Amino acid sequence: MAFLDFKDVRIAGISAGVPNTISSNLHPTADDKISSDYSPEEYVKTTGVKERRTSDSLTTADLGYYAAEQLIADLGWDKNEIDALIFVSQSHDYILPATACILQDRLGLSKECYAFDGSIGCSGWVYGVSTAASLLGEGKMKKVLLICGDAKKRFRISGSLLRDPLFGSAGTATAIEYAEGEAGIQCHFGTDGSGFDAIITPDGGSRSPFNPHSLDFEDVDGKQMCRMETRMKGVDVFSFGITTAPKSVRKCAEHFGFDYLDADYFIFHQANMKMNNMIAKKLKLPEEKVPSCMYCFGNTSSASIPLTIVSELRGKCENGKQFICCGFGVGLSWGTIRFTSNNMIVSNLVEVDDSQADKKYVI
Amino acid sequence: MKSLSEFVELFAEQLEETDASEITAATVFHDLEEWSSLIGLSIVAMVDEEFDVALKGDDLKNSVTIEDLYNKVVAKL
Numbered sequence: 541m542a543f544l545d546f547k548d549v550r551i552a553g554i555s556a557g558v559p560n561t562i563s564s565n566l567h568p569t570a571d572d573k574i575s576s577d578y579s580p581e582e583y584v585k586t587t588g589v590k591e592r593r594t595s596d597s598l599t600t601a602d603l604g605y606y607a608a609e610q611l612i613a614d615l616g617w618d619k620n621e622i623d624a625l626i627f628v629s630q631s632h633d634y635i636l637p638a639t640a641c642i643l644q645d646r647l648g649l650s651k652e653c654y655a656f657d658g659s660i661g662c663s664g665w666v667y668g669v670s671t672a673a674s675l676l677g678e679g680k681m682k683k684v685l686l687i688c689g690d691a692k693k694r695f696r697i698s699g700s701l702l703r704d705p706l707f708g709s710a711g712t713a714t715a716i717e718y719a720e721g722e723a724g725i726q727c728h729f730g731t732d733g734s735g736f737d738a739i740i741t742p743d744g745g746s747r748s749p750f751n752p753h754s755l756d757f758e759d760v761d762g763k764q765m766c767r768m769e770t771r772m773k774g775v776d777v778f779s780f781g782i783t784t785a786p787k788s789v790r791k792c793a794e795h796f797g798f799d800y801l802d803a804d805y806f807i808f809h810q811a812n813m814k815m816n817n818m819i820a821k822k823l824k825l826p827e828e829k830v831p832s833c834m835y836c837f838g839n840t841s842s843a844s845i846p847l848t849i850v851s852e853l854r855g856k857c858e859n860g861k862q863f864i865c866c867g868f869g870v871g872l873s874w875g876t877i878r879f880t881s882n883n884m885i886v887s888n889l890v891e892v893d894d895s896q897a898d899k900k901y902v903i
Numbered sequence: 904m905k906s907l908s909e910f911v912e913l914f915a916e917q918l919e920e921t922d923a924s925e926i927t928a929a930t931v932f933h934d935l936e937e938w939s940s941l942i943g944l945s946i947v948a949m950v951d952e953e954f955d956v957a958l959k960g961d962d963l964k965n966s967v968t969i970e971d972l973y974n975k976v977v978a979k980l
Contacts, residue, residue, distance in 0.1 A: 773959075773960050774940060775959065776960050778947055780957070783957045818948050
């Protein structure tokens with residue numbers, strides 16, 4: 541029973557960083573993989589993604605770094621007081637070392653810092669928040685920074701391996717702290733590894749190491765793809781999302797004894813419009829309680845929940861608003877968290893220029 | 904449980920351009936002019952709502968007629 545209840549913790553603040561380059565799906569370039577079955581207009585109507593942020597130089601760590609600097613400044617946190625740094629992503633700067641270690645030094649955090657990477661995708665933010673919350677308490681840590689998102693791919697050949705126009709780049713920062721008397725965070729989590737190949741990058745890991753054939757194209761459901769590219773069984777993922785996300789929200793509500801319809805905001809992972817509309821419909825949620833940022837940012841993997849809060853709710857959600865947030869996807873993996881804002885800082889969206897990519901931690 | 908004829912009717916409702924009168928249990932749905940992966944998602948959503956069954960991509964791929972798909976849904980009930 542993967543239910544967790546963390547008392548005396550709160551989300552102190554949220555920020556998000558995105559590249560300042562906008563790629564429009566109405567005007568796709570030769571680098572964008574738009575199926576010939578659809579016109580650009582039909583693609584936008586169907587997926588709900590008009591444009592997204594892209595960069596060939598900024599990594600998740602770059603975007604998360606600038607988001608974190610903004611958030612730390614807005615919170616007025618002393619960097620020496622940050623006890624832990626968790627980096628959740630599936631686009632790490634290096635295969636090794638952990639990106640969290642690089643970010644500890646880059647952000648100028650204390651060497652007395654607990655830091656590690658978590659590798660999980662669309663459910664990453666809810667997993668990260670719960671892990672951060674578990675470190676906090678009386679006699680435990682007091683301040684944790686979660687950096688979360690996905691951006692520049694590990695592997696891309698311009699003009700050959702094209703960009704999927706559904707996905708955008710974003711790196712977010714979330715500050716979680718010990719705060720006595722807070723109602724805290726309630727969570728439900730689930731996993732189904734039988735769906736491991738619903739979204740998968742076949743080669744490049746230890747199971748199937750990178751080899752000369754990793755770049756050979758093969759037919760995957762009518763598409764030419766190589767084994768370093770991420771492939772998705774669209775129908776399976778859709779079916780999983782529309783069944784699992786509503787169930788997870790309901791389970792969380794039943795277990796902790798609240799009426800989920802009382803929540804002020806429902807932030808779902810921004811998968812695609814059709815899936816998200818179906819999830820909201822199944823839970824009978826009014827449209828105004830379900831903000832979405834996929835129109836301008838696309839699917840940003842584990843960044844999508846905090847990015848939605850930053851881009852859609854800044855200025856109206858900081859105090860006394862009850863949130864239910866649900867992430868679901870690659871793994872298959874899912875989770876729902878519920879919390880109520882209390883003087884939560886939501887930073888301005890941070891736009892990062894390609895020239896700001898890290899140059900120091902490069903060999 | 905919904906009957907095959909009700910399933911055929913619900914299937915036809917997911918189509919926008921094809922006249923419902925053309926749709927029967929024996930319709931080879933992959934051959935419909937307007938069939939697309941997107942209509943496939945609408946079918947999956949309909950089956951989820953009406954039958955509480957989670958179809959997979961292979962269920963659609965391996966069904967030839969609408970009746971084949973109905974039988975797959977029933978097998979998962």
